[in-house]
Amino acid sequence: MAADHLRETAISSRLIFDEGFLRLRKDLVRLPDGSQASREVVEHPGAAAVAALTDDGRVVMVRQYRYAPDAVFLEIPAGKLEKGEAALHCAQRELVEETGWRATQWAWLAPVHPAIGFSNERIDVFIARGLEEVGACPDAEEFVEVEIVAVADLIEAIRLGQITDPKTVLGVFAVERMQRGEWAWPQFEQINSA
Numbered sequence: 744m745a746a747d748h749l750r751e752t753a754i755s756s757r758l759i760f761d762e763g764f765l766r767l768r769k770d771l772v773r774l775p776d777g778s779q780a781s782r783e784v785v786e787h788p789g790a791a792a793v794a795a796l797t798d799d800g801r802v803v804m805v806r807q808y809r810y811a812p813d814a815v816f817l818e819i820p821a822g823k824l825e826k827g828e829a830a831l832h833c834a835q836r837e838l839v840e841e842t843g844w845r846a847t848q849w850a851w852l853a854p855v856h857p858a859i860g861f862s863n864e865r866i867d868v869f870i871a872r873g874l875e876e877v878g879a880c881p882d883a884e885e886f887v888e889v890e891i892v893a894v895a896d897l898i899e900a901i902r903l904g905q906i907t908d909p910k911t912v913l914g915v916f917a918v919e920r921m922q923r924g925e926w927a928w929p930q931f932e933q934i935n936s937a
Contacts, residue, residue, distance in 0.1 A: 749775055751782070764788055764823060787864035791833035792821030794914035795846055795871040797891060800922060802915065803874070804897075805841050805887040817890065817900065818911045821866065830867035835934070838871065842889045843879030846871030850929035852917055857909045866910045870918065870929065894919050 751772040760767035766786040774780055795803040808815050822837035824830065831849060839845050852868045881887060897915045900906045906915070920926040 751775070751780075754779065759783075783861060785858070785862040785864070787823070787862055788826070789824040789830070790821055790864065790866040790910075791824065791830040791837065791869065792819050792866050792910040792914065793834040793838050793846075793869045793871050794819050794852070794918050795838055795842070795844060795874060796918065797874055801891045801893050802897060802918060803838075803842050803844055804890045804892050804911075806890055807885070807887040816908055816911075817892075817897075817906055818908050819868075819914045821910055831869065834867070834869045834871070839877060840880050840882065841885070841887050843876055844874045845877045847873035847875070847934055848931040849934050850931045852929065853913060855909050855913050868910055868914050868917075870914070870931075872931065894922060 751774055754771045754773055756768050756770045758766065758768050764787075768784050768786065770782045770784060772780055772782050797803065802819065804817050805820050806815060806817050820834075820837050820841040822833060822840070824833050831851070835846070835849070848871060850870050852870050855866045855868060856862075856864065857866060858864055879889070894915065897906065897911075898919055901912055901915060906912060917926065921928050
């Protein structure tokens, strides 16, 4: 699928904003035809998300308010990577922090790039099974409600435009395809909980 003839090449880069975990830069790039253009890029440290399945095949979800779109969303648990943190560790940490569930079986599903027009953010999405309840410990500024939802209900919510978050859409559609036998289940790794 390589299409290197479409690649843009950076000529220069200027940092515009650097505070908190996001950085904004403005780049001057050379286009494939040799002309130049500017690109604004939001740099993101990356994130991980998890579609965690109960023994009966339902998905552990979190309902939370998101300030930028000013709306409450139903999502699979997720969070940003800490400096030097592996995506799997982040997904494991976020599942416990946000939902109070720990999983013993983990498999990587796929990456998703939710804002390719202006950000380098990548979210690695995992599937987890073998859940045990251990008690939630959300961050001080995090207010979430945990819901355990049937996959069919989540598919319907996506169809109705009630779930629009790309990591959640990817996770739910993948689980639904696997449960229907249309996709093979990934190879799960057994993780012994501490």
